[in-house]
Amino acid sequence: xxxxxxxxxxxxCGRSYTEKIPKSAHKFRTNTVKAGMVKDGHITEKxxxxxxxxxxxxxxxVKSIRLSKTSYTYNGKMRKPxxxxxxRDEKRLKEGTDYTVSYPASSxxxxxxTIKVQFRGNYSxxxxxxxxxxxxxxxxxxxSAKKKGFTVKWKKPKKQTDEYEIAFSTSSKFPKKKxxxxxxxxxxxxxxxxxxxxxxxxxxxxxxxxxxxxxxxxQNKIYSGWSKPKTVKTKK
Numbered sequence: 001x002x003x004x005x006x007x008x009x010x011x012x013c014g015r016s017y018t019e020k021i022p023k024s025a026h027k028f029r030t031n032t033v034k035a036g037m038v039k040d041g042h043i044t045e046k047x048x049x050x051x052x053x054x055x056x057x058x059x060x061x062v063k064s065i066r067l068s069k070t071s072y073t074y075n076g077k078m079r080k081p082x083x084x085x086x087x088r089d090e091k092r093l094k095e096g097t098d099y100t101v102s103y104p105a106s107s108x109x110x111x112x113x114t115i116k117v118q119f120r121g122n123y124s125x126x127x128x129x130x131x132x133x134x135x136x137x138x139x140x141x142x143x144s145a146k147k148k149g150f151t152v153k154w155k156k157p158k159k160q161t162d163e164y165e166i167a168f169s170t171s172s173k174f175p176k177k178k179x180x181x182x183x184x185x186x187x188x189x190x191x192x193x194x195x196x197x198x199x200x201x202x203x204x205x206x207x208x209x210x211x212x213x214x215x216x217x218x219q220n221k222i223y224s225g226w227s228k229p230k231t232v233k234t235k236k
Contacts, residue, residue: 028054034124035059035087041122059122060087065129067115072133073224074160078108081131083117098123110135110160110222112215135160135211137224141190143205143232149195150232154207156190161209165223166192168205172229199236204229 004021028045035041040061045054067081083101085093093099102116110133117127138161141153152166163186169179184192186209197203210223 024049026050026052026054032122033059034119034122035061036119036123036125037062037127040088043122060089060091062086062093062119062123062125062127063088063090065117065127067129067131070131072131074108074110074133074136076108076159078106079113079131079133080107081115083115083129085117093123097121107133109133110211111213112220112222114216130215132222134222135162135209135224137227138164138207138209139227140205140207140230143230145232145235146193146195147235148199149193149197149234150203150205151191151193152205152207152230153191154227157209160211161186162211164207164209166194166205166207167226168194168203170201170203172204174204174206174229197234199234202231202233204231206230 003023005018006021007016007018009016026047027049029048030043030045032043033041038061041059043057043059046052047054062085064086066084069081072079080103083095085099087093095101098121099117099119102118104113107113112130112132114128114130117129119125136157138155138157141155143150143152154164164184166182166184167174167179169175171178182192182194206226206229208224208226210221212219212221214220
């Protein structure tokens, strides 16, 4: 920690001299505490000779894991959104260096799919995120007025549909209080007659498909978007 010296003395004549010993240089050892989601990490240095603290660098915590897309519509093709990971300083982490991504073996049918992000390097932990593939929607093929009711027909998708929901309302905005929804099994004919409604009343009608899927051990329903509404005026 300070400059020293070594003295040399001749055992024959007694003559002596000294040599200066320079003080030892610091020998720093690095210690890394990895960052994770929300929690910062740090890299510190400590001298193994004198115990002095060296440089300290903060590793910013992971702030977000974003997918390029979180929802797709079924088209029979594999879906694989890209993953972007950023820290709390909005710095983009590097895939392969800071983390790796594991995708499902197959992701083309309607369902909910989980992506696993495993951190590495100066980061630790495993996080999961998901995206969904919704069933293909359908459209109303026609609506005919009936006595205090109507019959609606629709186009039946060939795949990835378990059931349908038909919504009808006296308002084009389909508010909850003025809207009724009917569930229909997907294996029935593509038509439905609704009765016991008000006579000579205008109704707005729309339809969507849905599929029951299992994800992370739980049963879920995923829906297509609503079709364009059709209108009908019931008969007396």
